[in-house]
Amino acid sequence: MQTGWDPQFEKVLREHLPLLNADHTLSPDAALSGLGLDSLASVQLLVSLEEAFEVAIPDEMLTPENFATPSSLWTVVESLRERR
Amino acid sequence: MTGAPATRVREVRVPVAGRRSGRAPLTWAQRVQWNDTKWMEPHDHYFNAARRLAVPPGRKLSDVTGLLAAVVARHESLRTRYPTDVDGNPYQEVSAADELVLRVYRTSDAGVDEAADWLQGRLRARRFELSEEPPLRAAVLEHEGTPRYLLIVVSHVTMDFSGLELLTGELRELLSGRTTLSGLPPVERQMLDRAEAEAASAGLRRSEAALGHWERVLRDAPVTVFDPPAPTPPSLDEPERFGQLGLVSPALTLATRVMAHRLGVSGTTVVMAAVNVVLCRLTGRAQVPLKLIASNRGLTELKNLVGIALGSCVTLVRTEERTFPEVVRDTGRAALQAYRRSQCDPVALDELRSKVSAERGVARVGLPCGFNDLRPARPSSGDGEATADAVRALVPRTEVTWDGNRPRQEVTLWYWVEDVDGVDVHHALVDLWYLPRARTEELLRGVEDVIVSEAVAAPPAG
Numbered sequence: 112m113q114t115g116w117d118p119q120f121e122k123v124l125r126e127h128l129p130l131l132n133a134d135h136t137l138s139p140d141a142a143l144s145g146l147g148l149d150s151l152a153s154v155q156l157l158v159s160l161e162e163a164f165e166v167a168i169p170d171e172m173l174t175p176e177n178f179a180t181p182s183s184l185w186t187v188v189e190s191l192r193e194r195r
Numbered sequence: 196m197t198g199a200p201a202t203r204v205r206e207v208r209v210p211v212a213g214r215r216s217g218r219a220p221l222t223w224a225q226r227v228q229w230n231d232t233k234w235m236e237p238h239d240h241y242f243n244a245a246r247r248l249a250v251p252p253g254r255k256l257s258d259v260t261g262l263l264a265a266v267v268a269r270h271e272s273l274r275t276r277y278p279t280d281v282d283g284n285p286y287q288e289v290s291a292a293d294e295l296v297l298r299v300y301r302t303s304d305a306g307v308d309e310a311a312d313w314l315q316g317r318l319r320a321r322r323f324e325l326s327e328e329p330p331l332r333a334a335v336l337e338h339e340g341t342p343r344y345l346l347i348v349v350s351h352v353t354m355d356f357s358g359l360e361l362l363t364g365e366l367r368e369l370l371s372g373r374t375t376l377s378g379l380p381p382v383e384r385q386m387l388d389r390a391e392a393e394a395a396s397a398g399l400r401r402s403e404a405a406l407g408h409w410e411r412v413l414r415d416a417p418v419t420v421f422d423p424p425a426p427t428p429p430s431l432d433e434p435e436r437f438g439q440l441g442l443v444s445p446a447l448t449l450a451t452r453v454m455a456h457r458l459g460v461s462g463t464t465v466v467m468a469a470v471n472v473v474l475c476r477l478t479g480r481a482q483v484p485l486k487l488i489a490s491n492r493g494l495t496e497l498k499n500l501v502g503i504a505l506g507s508c509v510t511l512v513r514t515e516e517r518t519f520p521e522v523v524r525d526t527g528r529a530a531l532q533a534y535r536r537s538q539c540d541p542v543a544l545d546e547l548r549s550k551v552s553a554e555r556g557v558a559r560v561g562l563p564c565g566f567n568d569l570r571p572a573r574p575s576s577g578d579g580e581a582t583a584d585a586v587r588a589l590v591p592r593t594e595v596t597w598d599g600n601r602p603r604q605e606v607t608l609w610y611w612v613e614d615v616d617g618v619d620v621h622h623a624l625v626d627l628w629y630l631p632r633a634r635t636e637e638l639l640r641g642v643e644d645v646i647v648s649e650a651v652a653a654p655p656a657g
Contacts, residue, residue: 127493130574142459145579147572149461150530155493157535162495173535175527179459 114139116185123163124181127156139182153178160184166191200305200313201336207256207297209264213274216291219390220284221277223402224491224503226541228352229277229285231605232325238602240322242351245315246363250335250342251371256299259335259345262369264295265376267331270362271385272353272502277325289387298334307338315346323350330354345370355503357492362501386502393540405508405539406547408532412511413551416484419561420474421607421629428628431603439598439624440632442639446589448619449581450643450650456579457654458520460527463568463612465646466621468512468519468526470566470610473641475514477634482513486565486606487530489537506537509562519649563607563626570614583651593643595636598622608638 114121114137121137130147131137148156156178157168168191177187221229232239250259267273274293279285302310318332330353336344345366349359368374392398429436455462467485474483489506491497497504510529514522552560601624609624621642623635630638 129572142456144455144459144461144464149463149572150527151489151534152493153531154489154534154537155491158494170532170535173528173531175460175464175524175531178531 114181114185116181116189117164119163120160120185120188121181123159124156124184127152127159137181139185140180143178143180143184148178160188164188164192166195198303200310201300201302203298204301204337205299207260207299209260209295209297211264211267211274211293211295213268213271213289213291213293215271215289215387217271217289217387219287219387220394221287222386222389222393222503223538223540224355224389224505225277225287225352225386226285227505227507228355228503229325230541232350232352234605235603237322240320241602243319243323243348244351244354244356244359245319245346245348246359247311247315248345248347248363248366248370250345252341254342254370256335256337256342259342259370260295260297262366262376263297263333263345266362266366266369267293267295269379269382270501271387272358273329273331273349273362275330275353275386276327277330277352279326287386287390289385293329295331295333296329300334300336302336302338307336307343310338311336311344311346314344315348318346318348323352325350325352351503353503354501355490355505357490357504358500358502361499365501382499382501384496384500386500389497389500389502389504392496402539402543405536406543408536409509409539409544410547410551412484412509413548413560414555416482416511416560416562417480418552418555418557420478420480420483420563421561422478424628435600436626436628437601437604437624438627438632439601439622440635440639441596441598441623442593442621442643443596443615443618444589444593444621444643445618446586446593446647447621447643448617449578449589450586450647451619452579453581453586453650454523454646457650458523460523462570464523464527464530466568466612466642467510467530467566468523469642469645471510471512471526472514472519472522472645473638474564474608476641477638481515482511483564484509484511484562486562487533487537488565488567489534491537506539507541508533508537519645563629565606565609567609567611570612570619573614583653586647586650590647593640595639597632 128146172187177183235241271289274290276288277285300314314336318334330350332348334346335342451462451465454465486509489508491504491506510533512525512529607626607629611622613620621639623639625635
């Protein structure tokens with residue numbers, strides 16, 4: 112599957128999805144909440160992404176929509192990388 | 196049968212040699228729980244957590260004692276005391292040389308499980324003298340001449356739920372022989388290291404950011420949430436002042452999954468949003484602050500900490516003239532913001548709360564409501580797409596239960612949810628002076644009604 116994201120992004124993301132089996136493909140439009148990502152886990156994922164990609168995700172980007180799917184979250188990370 | 200199901204036959208004392216001693220201020224998490232524990236005295240055994248581990252056949256008492264002593268040597272949190280200095284400020288003191296005290300009990304006429312239940316309750320029911328007593332209490336229950344259970348009780352100041360899970364996991368692996376002491380991974384971080392990290396510049400910046408979030412909430416929140424029903428409340432220790440009701444609802448369980456699926460959020464966010472809606476309705480306030488507990492265990496530096504890492508944070512969501520999906524969205528956003536700011540110095544927070552309260556002309560801006568969801572993440576079984584008829588058919592099965600009185604609480608309402616055999620059970624632990632049983636039942640049924648009504652309504656097109 113063509114995802115377009117950095118492999119490191121998927122590695123970090125998978126660590127925070129308790130309901131995603133290691134051998135299952137991560138679809139860009141999968142509902143992250145259905146894979147076990149609740150609000151608390153989202154914030155802990157955010158910290159991991161900030162460390163992995165050396166970006167700071169501002170509060171205004173901390174919305175349920177941005178954490179809805181791998182695709183929406185990667186869009187946020189990518190936009191912040193481009194701003195650096 | 197008369198008498199106790201088990202009797203104490205002896206006490207084993209084993210010296211424990213850890214790697215280092217040390218003294219440091221309490222970590223933020225320790226201080227949060229130390230404050231709560233002091234407030235609860237003399238009923239603070241309420242916070243004690245107990246676990247029972249089966250001793251595999253073939254293991255002798257000396258094996259159990261040796262393994263437990265080695266685990267206490269590994270984890271400084273189990274060799275810590277919490278004294279106070281001359282100004283009354285608590286600190287943590289770790290001793291390299293400590294002692295494990297293991298009480299040995301033998302079953303009487305009772306069965307081994309009945310005796311273990313009794314012993315666990317007995318060990319848990321006594322408070323810890325934190326300044327001088329080890330924060331771990333341990334006993335072995337023997338039955339027909341062999342050790343059958345290892346029972347441990349820990350003080351919540353030293354260990355949170357996740358820390359205790361790590362500890363019992365390690366003990367189970369050792370007792371079963373699946374791993375050995377030399378096979379355990381090295382302990383990377385201890386509570387003394389945590390105190391040092393919090394005092395460093397990155398830690399202080401994190402606390403400052405969290406205090407900024409708290410200040411916004413303290414300034415925007417209503418100064419009081421519940422109107423007192425009479426001028427003078429009864430004593431906090433009046434036996435019938437606090438109590439808990441439960442709502443067991445298969446309909447709410449299914450409806451929560453339907454709404455989570457429909458709105459693309461977690462079930463926790465759906466329930467928290469409904470609690471926000473009903474609390475505003477019940478109190479007549481436009482928004483009600485809701486305290487949350489953050490485990491903080493997703494953070495790399497706290498993940499494997501055999502100690503306490505939890506933090507307290509708060510949301511404030513306006514529900515007036517908002518549709519339920521809008522409240523869900525706002526609640527999700529507020530929870531994200533709150534959890535991001537869940538680590539701060541509780542002493543500085545207390546000072547901030549006093550300052551803002553004085554500026555707003557009250558003794559204390561009220562934060563009387565809390566929320567916690569203990570349900571584990573569960574894979575979707577397609578029930579998120581259940582029909583309205585399927586949800587409606589479950590409504591008659593709802594039951595409200597009275598769970599009994601509780602000791603004094605710091606909050607007026609602690610709303611918590613757990614999973615019992617696949618059904619969500621919602622609990623409201625309340626101050627019955629403000630929220631008598633009928634009003635608390637109204638609250639629980641209100642949460643059910645909000646979520647079920649939304650779930651059975653047709654979702655908006657598009």
